[in-house]
Amino acid sequence: AMEELDGGDTIFDYTSSLVEGCRLPVKMRYGDEWPLAEIVSVKEVNGTVYYYVHFVDYNKRLDEWVTEDRLDTRKVQYPRRDGTTTGTGVSTPSRKIGGGGNLTVPQSTSSRPSSPINSELVNGNAVLAAALQKKISRKRKAPSVNNEPVEESSDQTSPSVPRLTGSMVPHNDDVVTRMKNVEMIELGLNRIRPWYFSPYPQELINLPCIYICEFCLKYRKSRKCLERHLAKCNVRHPPGNEIYRKASISFFEIDGRKNKVYAQNLCLLAKLFLDHKTLYYDTDPFLFYVMTDLDERGFHIVGYFSKEKESTEDYNVACILTMPPYQRKGYGKLLIEFSYELSKFEGKTGSPEKPLSDLGLLSYRSYWAQTILDILIHLKPTVENERPQITIMDICEMTSIKKEDVISTLQNLNLINYYKGQYIITINKEIMHNHYHSMEKRKIRIDPKCLHWTPKDWSKRAKW
Numbered sequence: 001a002m003e004e005l006d007g008g009d010t011i012f013d014y015t016s017s018l019v020e021g022c023r024l025p026v027k028m029r030y031g032d033e034w035p036l037a038e039i040v041s042v043k044e045v046n047g048t049v050y051y052y053v054h055f056v057d058y059n060k061r062l063d064e065w066v067t068e069d070r071l072d073t074r075k076v077q078y079p080r081r082d083g084t085t086t087g088t089g090v091s092t093p094s095r096k097i098g099g100g101g102n103l104t105v106p107q108s109t110s111s112r113p114s115s116p117i118n119s120e121l122v123n124g125n126a127v128l129a130a131a132l133q134k135k136i137s138r139k140r141k142a143p144s145v146n147n148e149p150v151e152e153s154s155d156q157t158s159p160s161v162p163r164l165t166g167s168m169v170p171h172n173d174d175v176v177t178r179m180k181n182v183e184m185i186e187l188g189l190n191r192i193r194p195w196y197f198s199p200y201p202q203e204l205i206n207l208p209c210i211y212i213c214e215f216c217l218k219y220r221k222s223r224k225c226l227e228r229h230l231a232k233c234n235v236r237h238p239p240g241n242e243i244y245r246k247a248s249i250s251f252f253e254i255d256g257r258k259n260k261v262y263a264q265n266l267c268l269l270a271k272l273f274l275d276h277k278t279l280y281y282d283t284d285p286f287l288f289y290v291m292t293d294l295d296e297r298g299f300h301i302v303g304y305f306s307k308e309k310e311s312t313e314d315y316n317v318a319c320i321l322t323m324p325p326y327q328r329k330g331y332g333k334l335l336i337e338f339s340y341e342l343s344k345f346e347g348k349t350g351s352p353e354k355p356l357s358d359l360g361l362l363s364y365r366s367y368w369a370q371t372i373l374d375i376l377i378h379l380k381p382t383v384e385n386e387r388p389q390i391t392i393m394d395i396c397e398m399t400s401i402k403k404e405d406v407i408s409t410l411q412n413l414n415l416i417n418y419y420k421g422q423y424i425i426t427i428n429k430e431i432m433h434n435h436y437h438s439m440e441k442r443k444i445r446i447d448p449k450c451l452h453w454t455p456k457d458w459s460k461r462a463k464w
Helices: 124-133 223-232 260-271 331-346 358-377 392-399 403-412 429-441
Strands: 002-004 010-012 023-025 036-045 048-055 064-066 094-096 104-106 185-187 190-192 210-212 241-246 249-255 286-295 298-308 315-317 320-322 416-419 422-425
Touching: 210 223, 249 260, 249 298, 260 286, 286 331, 298 315, 298 331, 315 331, 320 331, 331 358, 358 392, 358 403, 358 429, 392 403
Parallel strands: 185 210
Antiparallel strands: 002 010, 023 036, 036 048, 048 064, 094 104, 185 190, 241 249, 249 286, 286 298, 298 320, 416 422
16 A cells, blocks of 8 residues: 655555654645645544644645645655654654544654743633643653744743743744634624634634624624624724824724733734734733724724833834734834834834744834835935935934844845945945835825824833
8 A cells, every 4th residue: 555765755545644743745725836744633524534734834824724635645754753754654653542442643743843831821721621622641842942032031030020021932832722723703894714823712713703893802603693792882993092193094002901801802813813922811011002994984903013011122012913904005014113103202222022923024124124225315415525424323213223123134235335444335226216116105104293192101110
């Protein structure tokens, strides 16, 4: 039934031996590509076997359940004890599944290192229940923190000091949290397929769709239940203070302590589309800035960012998300621009919390490049017939972008040159043309005159 090939790959004519940890080519949902994928989990529903696959070298949001017809079973790589894959599976240890059956499968080993485990921060009752239901009994060895590029706060060494490390600490990357658990959500007029795991209540995740009120973000199990809720819910905008409005765009500032239920529901919703975010049920240390678009029905959530009331690392953003229906329309840059506008009002520089998601990093790099180039291109010389001069600190003060981010942006754009004993910035016509073209696309911008906001000194604990 199988034939070994040169290089350790094995040709299979059947799928019964496919188990967690196996790697093989899998057809993607869209297009005709068959990239290498790893089987994360296997389940059987009404006689049909489904495989949850992660496409190697692709983002986890593309992970999904597939059936046998999308598997190329001619080349299967088995997992080995040391976490690498081989075609034979000879050295793979076996473990029993279930209580009384004789089925043995190779021990599943994740293709990526797990993060240091802190189940209290991630799991909640939903994850715990899911873990028990899946009968996950093995403990995973946690590697050192160096495996994940996470900024650690010095406050962690003192248990008496409140934790102020933000919301992107390393989290448990077990088989439960690696898998999407919500099939679909309905938010307002949009049906959205989630990208990642989020610990919604266990009784909801087995349903074909979770229905969410787009104004208060409470979730319901059916459209009928949501309609009953909407008949009683007279909220048409987020809670908190509206601190910005221009045309149809508004920003609401929400205190995670004063509006705890809304903040927790926002975190649950955001976790569906943010991989690195660890969900906190303690939202007290955070402020949430929700961007909305106004029409005759109300203020519809477009995106948001959260921010620590007191950041030890000068972070001006903890988590940031544009809702999928509004992505690729310029709203992401608007959120980023607004976060820096707040930093300008505070009179300090800021930077987003690390690690950034792949899409987040692209958005920030683009925003930094456009903002800094705009200053450099329009810079006027102080003395006539001389080249204009500017320092890194000048750029930081004008933009509130942190020094490290300014320097990395100039380096990424290859603008810095060393000439006759000094650093000069050279901008060619192609860079200028591309900049003008990209700025023309930014139809909506933040108008500082429309921001009505006074920063608070959160170091005075009584204000919490």
